[in-house]
Amino acid sequence: MSAPPAPWDRIRDQFPILDQQVNGHPLVYLDNAATTQKPASVIAALDRFYARDNANVHRGLHALSMRATDDYEGARSRVAQFVNAAAPEEIIFTRGTTESINLVAASWGSANLKKGDVILLTEMEHHSNLVPWQLIAQRTGATLRYVPVTGDEGLLDLSRLDQLLTPEVKLFAFTHISNTLGTINPVAELCARARQVGAVSVVDAAQSIGHSPVDVRALGCDFLAFSGHKMAGVTGIGALYGRRALLDAMPPWQGGGGMISHVDLFESRWKPSPERFEAGTPNFGDAVGLHAACDFLDGLGREQIQEHDGRLARLAYDRLAEIPGIRIIGPRGERGGLVSFAFGDVHAHDVVTFADEDGIALRGGHHCNQPLMKKLGLTSTVRASFYVYNEEREVDALVASMRRTIKFFAG
Amino acid sequence: MSAELSDLYQNVILDHNRRPRNRGRIPTANRSAHGDNPSCGDQCDVFLRLDGDRIAEISFEGSGCAISQASASLMTTQLKGKTTAEAEKLYGEFHEIVTSGHEPEEISDLAAFAGVHAFPARIKCATLSWHAALNALHGDGAPITTESHTD
Numbered sequence: 001m002s003a004p005p006a007p008w009d010r011i012r013d014q015f016p017i018l019d020q021q022v023n024g025h026p027l028v029y030l031d032n033a034a035t036t037q038k039p040a041s042v043i044a045a046l047d048r049f050y051a052r053d054n055a056n057v058h059r060g061l062h063a064l065s066m067r068a069t070d071d072y073e074g075a076r077s078r079v080a081q082f083v084n085a086a087a088p089e090e091i092i093f094t095r096g097t098t099e100s101i102n103l104v105a106a107s108w109g110s111a112n113l114k115k116g117d118v119i120l121l122t123e124m125e126h127h128s129n130l131v132p133w134q135l136i137a138q139r140t141g142a143t144l145r146y147v148p149v150t151g152d153e154g155l156l157d158l159s160r161l162d163q164l165l166t167p168e169v170k171l172f173a174f175t176h177i178s179n180t181l182g183t184i185n186p187v188a189e190l191c192a193r194a195r196q197v198g199a200v201s202v203v204d205a206a207q208s209i210g211h212s213p214v215d216v217r218a219l220g221c222d223f224l225a226f227s228g229h230k231m232a233g234v235t236g237i238g239a240l241y242g243r244r245a246l247l248d249a250m251p252p253w254q255g256g257g258g259m260i261s262h263v264d265l266f267e268s269r270w271k272p273s274p275e276r277f278e279a280g281t282p283n284f285g286d287a288v289g290l291h292a293a294c295d296f297l298d299g300l301g302r303e304q305i306q307e308h309d310g311r312l313a314r315l316a317y318d319r320l321a322e323i324p325g326i327r328i329i330g331p332r333g334e335r336g337g338l339v340s341f342a343f344g345d346v347h348a349h350d351v352v353t354f355a356d357e358d359g360i361a362l363r364g365g366h367h368c369n370q371p372l373m374k375k376l377g378l379t380s381t382v383r384a385s386f387y388v389y390n391e392e393r394e395v396d397a398l399v400a401s402m403r404r405t406i407k408f409f410a411g
Numbered sequence: 412m413s414a415e416l417s418d419l420y421q422n423v424i425l426d427h428n429r430r431p432r433n434r435g436r437i438p439t440a441n442r443s444a445h446g447d448n449p450s451c452g453d454q455c456d457v458f459l460r461l462d463g464d465r466i467a468e469i470s471f472e473g474s475g476c477a478i479s480q481a482s483a484s485l486m487t488t489q490l491k492g493k494t495t496a497e498a499e500k501l502y503g504e505f506h507e508i509v510t511s512g513h514e515p516e517e518i519s520d521l522a523a524f525a526g527v528h529a530f531p532a533r534i535k536c537a538t539l540s541w542h543a544a545l546n547a548l549h550g551d552g553a554p555i556t557t558e559s560h561t562d
Binding site for chain 2: 023346347348349350353354357365366370373379380408409
């Protein structure tokens with residue numbers, strides 16, 4: 001392999017948090033699917049914004065407000081470019097993936113769903129791409145339908161799609177990369193299939209946005225939701241991409257300042273997207289952080305990130321698979337940058353407590369995926385998830401720690 | 412292994428986790444309650460046969476970490492034969508042990524849980540089954556969750 005490009009050199013030095021000991025060991029941070037760490041450039045961008053430019057955005061006629069507005073709208077343009085949207089107006093800032101999906105459910109769903117309609121989901125959806133649809137189904141009389149998962153290998157059973165994706169399906173929502181299985185779904189194919197029956201497609205990109213190229217026009221999706229904090233950005237900000245024609249026809253979902261063109265006592269008129277969907281003072285400070293995160297990830301190259309994280313996950317899979325009694329879920333070959341596993345009767349929370357003792361940050365539990373866990377006959381799994389700063393030696397540390405833990409509980 | 416971790420996973424706890432006592436549903440139970448720890452996904456059902464005010468039989472079913480399973484198992488061995496008032500007093504002692512780490516003066520298997528206090532996130536694991544048991548005793552069939560009380 002040729003030498004990595006310049007930004008990868010000393011990459012760990014760009015993440016100040018990694019330079020610490022936990023329980024007497026160097027921190028091994030493998031909980032990146034929950035949230036990634038932040039590079040110094042993102043932290044500095046926030047610092048710079050609050051030290052120099054901070055003021056409320058829009059309608060401001062003073063210098064700081066104009067600068068803050070430029071920063072905020074600059075972030076929108078940068079995010080639009082990051083996902084290859086056709087225009088900045090197709091990017092709505094939200095608190096994150098969950099709020100983005102709730103926005104589609106509340107706005108598009110309330111205007112377009114009725115009794116007899118079907119919302120198609122998959123069995124591998126995170127609760128954030130499941131509960132909002134349950135809520136809107138209850139309100140509109142639409143029903144839910146699920147594409148099954150094949151079992152431990154964790155693939156969508158696409159042989160069932162013809163039967164499930166009928167003309168009653170008005171919306172098909174699915175994850176790009178499963179946060180529990182690591183499965184990479186064939187998003188472009190699924191979006192095309194949805195389009196064939198006239199259904200709108202919603203992609204949960206929470207686990208893909210920071211780990212691989214995401215191009216909304218190549219994917220052909222109608223909506224795409226993601227969070228900043230899982231892509232080296234800060235918490236509290238995320239975005240919804242929506243195709244312009246759909247956004248223009250959607251009603252507001254929250255009312256307040258910033259989203260109106262005219263207000264009377266008894267009725268008001270709305271601004272177009274994106275303002276229509278951003279009532280109240282928006283999170284411009286964190287948008288600046290998200291802008292810096294986009295720059296950081298493109299500096300590394302998203303193909304390279306995908307290759308790096310996927311390689312560590314496959315290595316971890318292969319090394320963990322050698323431990324007697326382990327059950328690894330999700331596909332063995334190509335996968336997102338995480339691996340999820342269980343050891344017989346040993347509960348994930350006990351395993352995670354032992355790993356913490358070795359300075360290793362893992363996540364254990366149902367990963368907001370209770371229906372999937374139930375289907376697989378599991379109550380919890382341990383999940384190790386990788387990012388740009390992780391190294392092979394950390395996979396070694398993980399495997400050694402897991403071996404020690406299992407030995408203790410098998411005792 | 413650190414002192415804290417070996418205190419947490421004492422032999423008594425490991426033993427109850429591997430070989431839980433009184434696991435399963437009592438067919439003659441006249442009281443039961445369900446407990447949930449939503450942040451962990453832990454669940455626990457406690458079944459009682461009350462004879463007057465005395466716990467004649469007690470059992471549990473559930474899933475969760477070693478701490479929660481061992482706690483439920485050990486609890487059943489401690490509560491059998493107790494009255495409601497005695498059970499409440501025992502829970503008070505157990506609560507003190509897991510939150511302060513102070514072991515009681517009289518010798519008690521419950522002292523095995525003193526190590527929990529060094530892991531505040533695990534206190535809920537240890538107390539889940541106790542809350543379900545007290546709920547069953549009070550005849551309140553409503554499911555309980557660890558989110559509805561502080562520990």
